[in-house]
Amino acid sequence: MMREILVPLVSGTIFGAGLIIGGMTDPARVRGFLDLFGNWDPTLAFVMGGAVLVMALAWMLQRRMQRPAFAEGFSLPNSRDITPRLVGGSALFGIGWAIAGLCPGPGFAALAIAPASAAIFIAAMFAGMFLVRLTEGPR
């Protein structure tokens, strides 16, 4: 169905524009932000702040809606458990994010500016995700 593709496509496009404008696709910028004990660059805190502010408003709207505008229903995470898996996985993610200065969104957005580098990152990320799927099975 058209809207099943159109809404994510438009969202992804705005998302990608925001990533590059905010500096998330610049590994040096990310490294600067994570260099808290050195030459710290707070720019990405403004990115996160702006995004969280808008989304906080969106969540207020969401609570008043029976269903989303272009879909049958909401499909949202509802787990509340703080598990070793959550903490360990997040710890790993932070290490990987810091090494190359890329997280998943900017990895895909960077296909537009440095396709070869971005493709390597995405392929390796896929391999990592595949490893988890292989060891854990579907979940």
Add this chain to the structure above:
Amino acid sequence: MILPGFPEAAPVAGLAGGVLIGLAAALMLLGAGRIAGVSGIAARAFGLADSSLPRSGAWAFLIGLPLGALLVTSQTGAATLAFAGPVPMVIAGLIVGIGTRLGSGCTSGHGVCGMSRLSQRSLVAVATFMATGFATVAAMNALGIEVLP
């Protein structure tokens, strides 16, 4: 605008980019009823996650990311950004792939969507990946490891 004490910071561009990211995530939430978590959407597109999000929609979102970046650079001109070489890129990508699946999210899902919802899981996840991110850069600096050319 220059932030006092941080001559290299770009707070206005950061905020503008952040607001766009927030609007994109809001469209995904209020339009499609879903979280705009890129790692989860990528895993779904790759066929590695079970989700009610159609795979076509997951791919559409992922294709939008470079499309949006391209729209911006077509107006502003492409900035020359430095990226890590293939070896650190593979290591980083692997760790990010494993970490985001185990941790059920990344900067977008836990950071943007989860924190704004005051999800305790997301707050813990963000605090954790920020801490290990800070520690990793500090360790790389201390060891003199430089991956960006």
